[in-house]
Amino acid sequence: MKVALFLPCYVDQFYPKVGIATLQLLEKLGCSVTYPLNQTCCGQPMANSGFENLAHDCNELFVNNFGDNYDAIVCPSGSCALHIKQHLHSDKREGDAVQIRSHMYELTEFLTDVLKVDQLPGRFPHKVGLHQSCHGQRGLHLSQMSELVAAPYSKPEKLLNMVDELELISLDRKDECCGFGGTFCVFEEAVSARMGIDRVEDHIRNGAEVLTGGDMSCLMHLEGIVRRNKLPVKVMHIAEILNQG
Incomplete structure (x- = not known):
């Protein structure tokens, strides 16, 4: 498959190893990956703060890069x-924006729903706790919400369970928000x-040696807490674990 890799700003600037792990993983699974070099912010911070009109140039640039x-x-x-x-729209290339919206995938969503991965040649002998981020869970439906009376499922869990010797621990509140919330952590820092x-x-408390998830923004927030308090757990993006093979 011909795949374009979109890396969020904070991954590009602060966690390049996550981008590298994502690229390597996709290539191992047979994808032909292109990284558009002129990509920048997708405009989400402005839109989340009520200034979507200021994201106009970000939208046009995104369409130019991924159209x-x-x-x-x-x-x-x-x-x-x-x-x-x-939310992606374009005044100049709306047809391309529609195409992009319909072909955009979060990593674990792509691996399970499109590539239909059923095995991963990796080994990770650690106890792992999965943080299921709100956008992925409630927006993209990557996993079931615990408040619903419905059969549970989790695309990230399914992938992690394919990794040899990885023990996925159970959490007391498996789908609780981490408090990052983008600009929420700035305006409500104490609550966050x-x-x-x-x-x-x-x-x-439940024995995790590694804390993982699919959103590096949430993991950045949690890793800051871990580092400041010198807590005995390592934080890794799920791509880094799935790429272990």
């Missing part, structure tokens, strides 16, 4: 992927920090 005929556009972030799927502490403590 080619790709089979899929893959992003290792549920929040950025959801923003593009729901408390929510993050609760989320990390749930993982540690």
